Amino acid sequence: RKEVEQDPGPFNVPEGATVAFNCTYSNSASQSFFWYRQDCRKEPKLLMSVYSSGNEDGRFTAQLNRASQYISLLIRDSKLSDSATYLCVVNANTDKLIFGTGTRLQVFP
Amino acid sequence: NAGVMQNPRHLVRRRGQEARLRCSPMKGHSHVYWYRQLPEEGLKFMVYLQKENIIDESGMPKERFSAEFPKEGPSILRIQQVVRGDSAAYFCASSPTNEQYFGPGTRLTVT
Numbered sequence: 001r002k003e004v005e006q007d008p009g010p011f012n013v014p015e016g017a018t019v020a021f022n023c024t025y026s027n028s029a030s031q032s033f034f035w036y037r038q039d040c041r042k043e044p045k046l047l048m049s050v051y052s053s054g055n056e057d058g059r060f061t062a063q064l065n066r067a068s069q070y071i072s073l074l075i076r077d078s079k080l081s082d083s084a085t086y087l088c089v090v091n092a093n094t095d096k097l098i099f100g101t102g103t104r105l106q107v108f109p
Numbered sequence: 110n111a112g113v114m115q116n117p118r119h120l121v122r123r124r125g126q127e128a129r130l131r132c133s134p135m136k137g138h139s140h141v142y143w144y145r146q147l148p149e150e151g152l153k154f155m156v157y158l159q160k161e162n163i164i165d166e167s168g169m170p171k172e173r174f175s176a177e178f179p180k181e182g183p184s185i186l187r188i189q190q191v192v193r194g195d196s197a198a199y200f201c202a203s204s205p206t207n208e209q210y211f212g213p214g215t216r217l218t219v220t
Contacts (some may be wrong), residue, residue, distance in 0.1 A: 032207055043200055043211040044152065087151070096142065096165060097202075097209060101151040 001026055006088050006100035013107055017078045021103045023088030024070045032091035033064055035073050037084045038102065044087055047073075078107045111136065113203050113212035114183075121218045122191045130186040130215045134203030141184045142202040142209060143176060152200065158184055191219045 006023045013019050025033075033050035048055065050062040050071050061074040071088055085102040092098065114133040122128050134141050143155040154168040158178035169176065173191075178184040188195055196219045202209035 034208070041198070041216075043213050046208055046210065049208060091207070095140070095157050096154040096168065097144075097152075098154070099144075099152040 003098045004100035006103045010104040018076045021073045025090045027092045030090045030092045034089040036087040039084050083107045115212035128188040131183040132201030133183040138203035140204040144200045146198045
């Protein structure tokens, strides 16, 4: 079983749609959780950290369920510029990040 | 405040040659991480360094790969006697504490 699992997609959605991604992780000792965004052939960029209480940044909302070991990302009012691969990332307090393989999002006009 | 810098951005090596990849962390960051991304795959951790110390190299292949982060200058990832399977994007990240910020990567192509 992979340490971090994500649906690879692609998710094809129209502009203005709401889209949600889920991710599960296997190590119950994991301490920190993040969503990164990666555009084609570029470096991952930190989108947001994920906290147990949930957190929101503009159109983006992240949730963490420790009991079920899953993390979610909700994007509201999708823009064309949101098209990218979204990486679920976990840190098991060992300083190294464990990456999922990513979920690809394509927003169309 | 400049971000994480990596060079070269693209590197072509023939089989058997050496590849040297450089990473300068963000100003004020003392932790450097190297990750590798093979084509169509996710990023995989390789090594975590602080100045003059290797903290965790559990992701480094046992042979041909080495990394350093000297007191002065950038962190270096060195691959000796490259093979075709080493072709990948190599990303460096730096961190002040918990969140890691990535450089633009070096794309290594072995011919």
